[in-house]
Amino acid sequence: MSEPIRVAVVGASGRMGATVCAAVEHAEDMTLTARLDVGDDLGAVRDADVAVDFTVPSATEANVHALLDAGVHVVVGTTGWTEESLGRVREHLTRAPGSGVVIAPNFALSAVLAMTFARQAARYFESAEVVELHHPRKVDAPSGTAVHTAQGIAAARREAGLGPAPDATESQLDGARGAVVDGVHVHAVRLQGLVAHEEILLGNPGESLTLRTDSYDRGSFMPGVLLAVREVRQRPGLTVGLEHLLDLG
C-alpha cells in the first residue's frame, strides 16, 4: 500500500473542521498531522501533504496564501470567495507551479448535482430564483452555494440569450425580493433545526420546476472533502467547484 496522505485541518475546532478531522482519522489512506485553529501558527502544516480550510470568510484567503507558502496543497470549503480573491490565488499559484488548490462552496453530492441540473435547466425557463435555508449560527448570507448556483443560472441564461426574468415589482420593503446575484434573486432563511438546504425555482407560464437539496448532517460533506484531498495533488492550479472532480463541470 502507498504512503498515507498527510492531512492538516485549519478551523479544526469548528463544526466542519471537527467533522473533517474525524473523517480523515477514519480514512484508511490518510493520516491527520495537525489540528489548527485561530491563533495557531499555520507553519505547523509543513509536515502535511494537504491542508483543509474550514474557517471564516474573513480569514480564508489569507490562510490559503500562508498554506501555499508553507508548501502544501489546499482544499477549501470556507465561503466568501470573490472573483478578486480567486484571482489573487491564481496569481500566487503562478509562483508555486506544482501546487493545487480546490475551493468548493459545497462538498455534498446532492448540492453539486442540484447546481448542475439548475444550470442545464435554466435556459428553458423565463424565471429563476434561489432560496437557501440554513442553521442560525451561519455567519454569512447568502450562502456560498446559493451564490455559485445563481452564477451558474446567470451564465446559462446569458449563453441562451435570455433577458431579465419578468418582475413587475415597483415598491418593496428593503430586502423583500432578496439579494441579486448576477441578475438572479437569492433569498436566505435562518431557522433553528436546519443544517444546509437549497431550493432552486424555475418557472414558465403554467408550469414550474423545483430542485431541492438537503444536507441533514455534516457527514454529507465528507465524501466530497475526502475526494478533493485525494485529487488535489494531481490538479495543479486552482479548481473552483467539486463538479470538476466529478466530471460534471
Ligand SMILES: NC(=O)C1=CN([C@@H]2O[C@H](COP(=O)(O)OP(=O)(O)OC[C@H]3O[C@@H](n4cnc5c(N)ncnc54)[C@H](O)[C@@H]3O)[C@@H](O)[C@H]2O)C=CC1
Ligand atoms: N463547502 C462546504 O461543503 C461547506 C462549507 N461550509 C463553510 O465552512 C465555513 C465554516 O463553517 P462552520 O464549521 O460551520 O463554522 P464554525 O464557526 O463552526 O467554525 C469555524 C472555525 O474556524 C476557526 N477560525 C476562525 N478564524 C480562523 C483563522 N484565522 N485561522 C484558523 N481558524 C480560524 C474558528 O475558531 C472556528 O473553530 C463557513 O464558511 C461555511 O459556510 C460549511 C459547511 C459545508
Ligand SMILES: O=C(O)C1=N[C@H](C(=O)O)C[C@H](O)C1
Ligand atoms: O455554513 C454552512 O453550514 C454551509 N455553508 C456552505 C455555504 O455557504 O454554501 C455550504 C453549505 O450550505 C453549509
